[in-house]
Each structure stands twice: as structure tokens, then as C-alpha cells.
Amino acid sequence: MTLSDHLIFFPVLIPLIAAVLLLFPPLHNDVSRQRLVVFAVNCALLLVAAVLLGHSLKQGPQVYMMGNWQAPFGIALVNDTLASVMLLLTAVLAMAAHLYACAGDDSRGPFFHPLFLFQIVGINGAFLTGDIFNLFVFFEILLIASYSLLIHGGGKQRTQAAVHYVLLNLAGSAVFLFGLGMIYASFGTLNMADMAYKAAHLNEENIELARSGGLLLLVVFGLKAALLPMHFWLPRTYAYTSTPVAALFAIMTKVGIYSIWRVHTAIFGDHAGELANIAIGWLWPLALLTMVAGIIAVLASQTLKMLAANLVVVSAGTLLVTLALNSVEATAAGLYYLIHSTLLSAAMFMVAGLIQEQRAQAQDRFVRGRPVSQPMLLGVLFFIASLGLIGMPPFSGFIGKLLILQASSAAVEAAWIWAPLLLSGLSAMIILSRAGSTLFWRASGQPAQESKAHPLQLTAVLMLLLASPLMVIFAGPISDLTVMAAQELHKVPQAVAEVTP
Structure with a gap:
């Protein structure tokens, strides 16, 4: 086997090895060396993700069996267009978040860089796994890392938010295990390709058990995706953590969305017989209500970070609507919007962090305070992100x-979709206009001294903001890519049968 045959495992292996090395001398207490190592890892992940995307476009879905153990005993990693797009998105976001952290946020607490890499291990593993049990394993890896990253730098608010976040996700992990048990009892396997192939051929006695297990998994993934009523953890968690961590967390809800795609579109999709579309009846009302709850929370936001966090809830509801539509066109549109919302939400968290640092005690609250030290620069960045x-x-x-x-134009529920989707844009415009006028115009006194934005912070923000016009310039090729990913996801069981080991 050549090196390219093992490339699928590299997005997990590279950050895992680097994270372990950072825990030992001579790298452990040397922040400068740690920054260089993580930067090199991020560059490598960008390159590997781009190569894997090229492979998936040329060769179609690829399966890698860890240790050459065959299914159902082996650990399967699967790379297709959807997975490689998510890997590339994660690499870009991680690069920007780490550059921002290197301006000084990373030195405010111990073990930032190893935890950052362990978080990437969990995220990349979740995107690549072809087995639901290993999806649980990678979920736990990214969650354990996120628990510590959340309280990086300390503080009462972060600790309180972390307690709620940890308790809720521990409960989610327990529900995940119950769901896995039901799924295994009914299917006899946890391999996604096997499950997709067997879904339409289950014995009648196993159908209800499989349905219950699938709906329990929807609860778990809905928790990760901030589906109402399980969204309440997100605003405080994202608003109170450090800026680079909040930016990296912009992809956390997308891991939940991605998992619903993999399970409830690829496994319990149109082809699944009596188990077909078991989640759709729940997704329709909850997705729309998530959007409405997010819109109300956006209008009630009192800080820029809280506003950005509530906009993440709105985007999660929007993406869940595309899941409820359950068509190739909706999935392709959702994937395009997912890329956009992840990068722009992260950029807004970073802009909020810059404003917070330059307004002294007023921070990013929508109250009269000191003027920012760089009003023109931050004003332009805020305007573009908005x-x-x-x-x-x-x-x-x-x-x-x-x-x-x-x-959604051909769907019966189109009238229910258009109103909240358009209202979300209107509400965002109203509150962001209010936020901009308060933060930049309602100012008194002198700017805080020595509070200029670091070049690395500006590089990170510009890197994310430039993605938006680039996605417009290359909208045609990107749309073709998202359509291809959606077609692979929906072409079940034929497509998965072809890659079943």
C-alpha cells in the first residue's frame, strides 16, 4: 500500500500525535514552540483535506479499515465529498482560530495547544467515521477537550457555563449509549453502510426497536445541533468562553447537523421501508421553532458575543429546515449555507473579541462606553461581517x-419556511444596526491605551471574511460540489453498498 492509501487517517493521526508530543518536554512549557507546532499541523491538515477532496471527486467514496480488520469488527473510516468538504472547512476554521489565539489568548491558561489539537481530532474523526459507535467515541474526545477549552483563562461566568455544558452533554452521552444499544440489537451492526443496506429489510419485530433507537440518536444529535428545546446551553457557552475558542466552537453545532445527515438521511432515508424518514415529522416543527426562538433571542441580545451566539442558533434552525425538506437540492443548499454560516459566525466572534478588548469595562455590551482605539478598522470589519x-x-x-x-419553493410547507427565513435576516439587520451604532457612535471619553488589534488577530479575521466574497466568486463550482455531496448522501443504498467492505 502506498502513502496515499493511508491518507484518510491523517486528519486524525497528525493532530493526535502532535497533541501528545506537546504534553512532554521540550515542548510542554515553551509557548513559542507550541505555536509553531500547531501552525505546522494546521498547514498539514489544510493540505491533506484538499488532497482528500480531490481523491473523493476523482475516485468516489473511499473506505479505510483500521489495522486491516474487516467490518463489522474493524474500525471503518469513510471519505466522500461531504466528509472531505467538512474536513477542509474545519482546517480553515482551525487555522484562523489558532492564529487569533497566538496573539496572547493561548497563554492565559495551561494546555491550550494540546487541547486545541485534541478538539480537532474529535471533530475530524466524527466527520470521517463510518461507524456509529466510533462516532460516539469521537464525540467524547471533542467534548472532553471542549470542557477544558471552555474555561480556558478562568472566570466565574465561564465556570458556570461550563458546569451546565458538561452536565447536559454527560446526559446526552448516556442517551447516545442507550440509542446505540437499541440500534445494535435491531440491526446487528453499527456500521453505517451495513445499516443503510439493511434498513429496508429488518424483521417486523425489530422495526419498533430500530425506530426508538433512531429517535434517541435524533435527540442526541439535536442537542449537539442546538435544536429547540435543547438549544439553551449554546448562547451562554459561546458568549462567555474566550474568543478563539468561541470561533472554533462555530463548527460544533455543524457536527450535530452532519450526524443527522449521516444517520437520518443516509440510513433512515427514503429507501428505508417502514423506517423511512422517521425524523421528518419531528424536524419540521422543531426546526421552525428553533429559528423563531433564535430570532427572539437575537432581538433581546445585550452583548455582541451573545448576539453572535444567538445567530448561531438561527443558522442551526435554518440548516435543520433543509434537513426536514429531505431532498438533494435542499441538502446541497444546506451544505453551502453551512460553510458560509460557520466562517462568518466565527469572524463575528473575533470582531466582538477585538471590540471587547478596546472598550475597557464596557467590553462588547450595548451601552455607552469608551470609544474603540481603531474605529475605522473595526467598523469596517464589523460592517462586512454583519x-x-x-x-x-x-x-x-x-x-x-x-x-x-x-x-423549498416546491414544498407544501414553503409558506412556513419563507417567513422565518426572511424574518431572521430582518431581525439580524435591526439588532446589528443597533449594535453598530451603540458600539461605535455612542462613545465618550478617551480610548483605552495600548489596545490595538494584534496583526495575527487581524489576519485571522480577514481570512474568514474573505471567504464570503470568494464563495460568491466561485459560487458555481462550490454549488456543483455541494450538489455532488448531496447526491452521494441521498443515493442510498446503492452508493453505500458499493463501498461496503
């Missing part, structure tokens, strides 16, 4: 929402 999140042309948010509206 237009992107609102969905105004010529930014990628406009195209993403337009694709979702087009995908």
Missing part, C-alpha cells in the same frame, strides 16, 4: 438563503 450574516448581496449569505428558498 452584511454577510444578514444575507445581503453581494455576500455568500444571500446566495445561501436564495438556494434554500429555491429548494
Whole structure:
């Protein structure tokens, strides 16, 4: 076997080895060396993700069996267009978040860099796994790392948010295990390809057990994706953690969305006989209510970070609507919007962090305070990020929402989708206009001294903001890519049968 045959495992192996090395001398207490190592790892992950995307486009889905143990005993990693797109998105986001952290946030507490890499291990593993049990394993890896990253730098608010986050996710992990037990008892396997193939051929006595297990998994994935009523953990968690961690967490809800795609579209999709679309009846009302709850929370936000966090809830509801539509067009539109919302939400968290540092005690609260030290620079960054999140042309948010509206135009529920989707943009425009006028115009006194944005912080923000116009310029190829990923996901069981070991 050549090196390229093992490349699928590299997005997990590279950060895992690097994270372990950072725990030992001579790297353990040397922040500068740790920064260089993590930067090199991020560059390698970008390259590997791009190569894997090229392989998936040329060769189709690829399966890698760990240790050459065959299914159902071996650990299967599967790379297809959807997985490689998510890997590339994670690599870009991780690079930007780490650059921002290298301006000084990483030195405010111990073990930031190893935990950062362990988080990447869990996220990449969740995107690559072809087995639901190993999805649980990678979920636990990313969650354990996120528990510590959440309280990086300390503080009462972060500790309180962390307690709620940890308790809720521990409960979610327990439900996950119950769901896995039911799924295994009914299917006799946890391999996703095997399950997709067997879903339509289960014995009648196993159908209800499989249905219950599938709905329990929907609860778990809905918790990760901030589906109402399990969304309440997200705003405080994202708003109170450090800026680079909040930016990296922008992809956490997308891991939940991705998992629903893999389980409830690929396994319990249209082909699954009596188990077909068991989640759709629940997703429709809950997705729309998630959007409405997010819109109300957006209008009630009192800080810029809390506003950005509530916009993540709105974007999660929007993506869940595309899941409820259950079509290739809706999935492709959802994937385009997912890429846009992840990068722009992370950029807004970073802009909020810069404003927070330059307004002294007022921080990012919507109250009168000291003027920022760089009003023109931060004002332009805030304006661009706001237009992107609102969905105004010529930014990628406009195209993403337009694709979702087009995908829903033929659905019976179109009237229920268009109203909250358009209202989400209107509410974002209202509150972001209010936020901008308060943060930049309602100021008194002198700017805080020595509070200029670090070049690495500006590089990270610009890197994410530039993604929006680039997604517009290359909207055609990106849309073709998302359509291909959606077709592979929906072409079940034929496509998965072809890659079943």
C-alpha cells in the first residue's frame, strides 16, 4: 500500500500525535514552540483535506479499515465529498482560530495547544467515521477537550457555563449509549453502510426497536445541533468562553447537523421501508421553532458575543429546515449555507473579541462606553461581517438563503419556511444596526491605551471574511460540489453498498 492509501487517517493521526508530543518536554512549557507546532499541523491538515477532496471527486467514496480488520469488527473510516468538504472547512476554521489565539489568548491558561489539537481530532474523526459507535467515541474526545477549552483563562461566568455544558452533554452521552444499544440489537451492526443496506429489510419485530433507537440518536444529535428545546446551553457557552475558542466552537453545532445527515438521511432515508424518514415529522416543527426562538433571542441580545451566539442558533434552525425538506437540492443548499454560516459566525466572534478588548469595562455590551482605539478598522470589519450574516448581496449569505428558498419553493410547507427565513435576516439587520451604532457612535471619553488589534488577530479575521466574497466568486463550482455531496448522501443504498467492505 502506498502513502496515499493511508491518507484518510491523517486528519486524525497528525493532530493526535502532535497533541501528545506537546504534553512532554521540550515542548510542554515553551509557548513559542507550541505555536509553531500547531501552525505546522494546521498547514498539514489544510493540505491533506484538499488532497482528500480531490481523491473523493476523482475516485468516489473511499473506505479505510483500521489495522486491516474487516467490518463489522474493524474500525471503518469513510471519505466522500461531504466528509472531505467538512474536513477542509474545519482546517480553515482551525487555522484562523489558532492564529487569533497566538496573539496572547493561548497563554492565559495551561494546555491550550494540546487541547486545541485534541478538539480537532474529535471533530475530524466524527466527520470521517463510518461507524456509529466510533462516532460516539469521537464525540467524547471533542467534548472532553471542549470542557477544558471552555474555561480556558478562568472566570466565574465561564465556570458556570461550563458546569451546565458538561452536565447536559454527560446526559446526552448516556442517551447516545442507550440509542446505540437499541440500534445494535435491531440491526446487528453499527456500521453505517451495513445499516443503510439493511434498513429496508429488518424483521417486523425489530422495526419498533430500530425506530426508538433512531429517535434517541435524533435527540442526541439535536442537542449537539442546538435544536429547540435543547438549544439553551449554546448562547451562554459561546458568549462567555474566550474568543478563539468561541470561533472554533462555530463548527460544533455543524457536527450535530452532519450526524443527522449521516444517520437520518443516509440510513433512515427514503429507501428505508417502514423506517423511512422517521425524523421528518419531528424536524419540521422543531426546526421552525428553533429559528423563531433564535430570532427572539437575537432581538433581546445585550452583548455582541451573545448576539453572535444567538445567530448561531438561527443558522442551526435554518440548516435543520433543509434537513426536514429531505431532498438533494435542499441538502446541497444546506451544505453551502453551512460553510458560509460557520466562517462568518466565527469572524463575528473575533470582531466582538477585538471590540471587547478596546472598550475597557464596557467590553462588547450595548451601552455607552469608551470609544474603540481603531474605529475605522473595526467598523469596517464589523460592517462586512454583519452584511454577510444578514444575507445581503453581494455576500455568500444571500446566495445561501436564495438556494434554500429555491429548494423549498416546491414544498407544501414553503409558506412556513419563507417567513422565518426572511424574518431572521430582518431581525439580524435591526439588532446589528443597533449594535453598530451603540458600539461605535455612542462613545465618550478617551480610548483605552495600548489596545490595538494584534496583526495575527487581524489576519485571522480577514481570512474568514474573505471567504464570503470568494464563495460568491466561485459560487458555481462550490454549488456543483455541494450538489455532488448531496447526491452521494441521498443515493442510498446503492452508493453505500458499493463501498461496503
